[in-house]
Amino acid sequence: MPQWTVEKPLQVATGFTYMIILYAIAMADCDQDNMEVYEDVLKTKDGIDCLALYNSLVGRFPNSLGAFMYPIYGHRELPRAFCHRAAVKGCIQFLMQGKVGGYASVFEKYQEKAESFL
Structure with a gap:
């Protein structure tokens, strides 16, 4: 991934998948579409770090379907x-x-x- 893309706001799929990734997995705490209102939007690097943490926790409990108990x-x-x-x-x-x-x-x-x- 080029270095210039990691400082841009996180862009993922649209719709319900977008909301799951942003708010449940990446733990974003504000609306990512209104960049004029919120200064602290989730950067791509931070989003990838959160997704990597989630991915490392998925296999921790073998019978679960996700990282959460x-x-x-x-x-x-x-x-x-x-x-x-x-x-x-x-x-x-x-x-x-x-x-x-x-x-x-x-x-x-x-x-x-x-x-x-x-």
Whole structure:
């Protein structure tokens, strides 16, 4: 792919396929067609990086049809699927932690441990 094309806005198929790729897989958070309104449109390089991440995660769970752990036992599985999706994106979970007066104190307490993982 030529270097000049990676800085252009991501252009994919039209219609429903376009929306699936942009919003579900590449995780775009604004309308990509209104470049006058939104300054932060998804660049081609960023879109390809997101698609590569998705593609690397598809084979992680052999019985699933995608990279997401979808709920198979009802709505109780939704929090687990959300936590898995967050972990794929690099989030850190605090399990078995009670409320400690606010989130800032919790993050300050574990900041050094979190930085050691990065």
